[in-house]
Amino acid sequence: xxxxxxxxxxxxxxxxxxxxxxxxxxxxxxxxxxxxxxxxxxxxxxxxxxxxxxxxxxxxxxxxxxxxxxxxxxxxxxxxxxxxxxxxxxxxxxxxxxxxxxxxxxxxxxxxxxxxxxxxxxxxxxxxxxxxxxxxxxxxxxxxxxxxxxxxxxxxxxxxxxxxxxxxxxxxxxxxxxxxxxxxxxxxxxxxxxxxxxxxxxxxxxxxxxxxxxxxxxxxxxxxxxxxxxxxxxxxxxxxx
Numbered sequence: 001x002x003x004x005x006x007x008x009x010x011x012x013x014x015x016x017x018x019x020x021x022x023x024x025x026x027x028x029x030x031x032x033x034x035x036x037x038x039x040x041x042x043x044x045x046x047x048x049x050x051x052x053x054x055x056x057x058x059x060x061x062x063x064x065x066x067x068x069x070x071x072x073x074x075x076x077x078x079x080x081x082x083x084x085x086x087x088x089x090x091x092x093x094x095x096x097x098x099x100x101x102x103x104x105x106x107x108x109x110x111x112x113x114x115x116x117x118x119x120x121x122x123x124x125x126x127x128x129x130x131x132x133x134x135x136x137x138x139x140x141x142x143x144x145x146x147x148x149x150x151x152x153x154x155x156x157x158x159x160x161x162x163x164x165x166x167x168x169x170x171x172x173x174x175x176x177x178x179x180x181x182x183x184x185x186x187x188x189x190x191x192x193x194x195x196x197x198x199x200x201x202x203x204x205x206x207x208x209x210x211x212x213x214x215x216x217x218x219x220x221x222x223x224x225x226x227x228x229x230x231x232x233x234x235x236x237x238x239x240x241x
Contacts, residue, residue: 080151101177
């Protein structure tokens with residue numbers, strides 16, 4: 001009996017070790033709890049994030065143990081990448097936003113347009129989608145396709161009350177500047193006291209694929225009898241731009 005218990009404990013320990021290695025070095029699942037990345041990511045999306053895309057830091061591991069004082073195998077992220085990072089305010093909370101500014105960049109909103117290093121970023125108006133959520137409210141938005149280099153992605157601006165102008169943001173060395181795709185419903189690098197500029201060591205990984213999604217406004221996963229109404233099957237295994 002004791003031998004069987006010890007064998008089971010050994011099996012569980014090995015399985016746990018393998019799971020931690022996969023989660024730390026390869027892929028980690030995340031749940032999208034807010035609407036700050038709509039229309040790209042919806043509340044209820046479950047995604048996989050690649051942990052190897054930008055190298056590794058202490059934040060690559062569960063509970064961010066102080067085993068590394070710098071990033072190893074560091075790789076520079078690119079404009080437009082969708083990245084999970086630890087917020088600088090507590091080095092614990094996971095956020096997912098789009099990379100807009102690299103170290104040394106100057107970021108500014110002028111007359112409702114985004115400028116990077118005094119160059120206007122192209123955005124093309126698209127057909128309006130359904131109203132987008134901001135917390136528990138629905139907002140009337142205009143959808144645009146924004147492009148930086150070869151990267152293209154959809155963003156949303158409120159039709160009324162959108163951010164028009166801002167002071168310039170100067171990205172420090174070894175830091176990055178992030179924005180949510182739901183531009184007027186996102187706490188991101190524009191909020192210097194809570195998010196601000198994100199150090200390279202705080203990068204967790206690059207969003208890769210949506211592996212599962214259900215509309216939590218219709219039904220929770222616990223209500224299995226309503227799955228046929230809440231599942232977004234068209235989002236299963238959808239690559240993330």
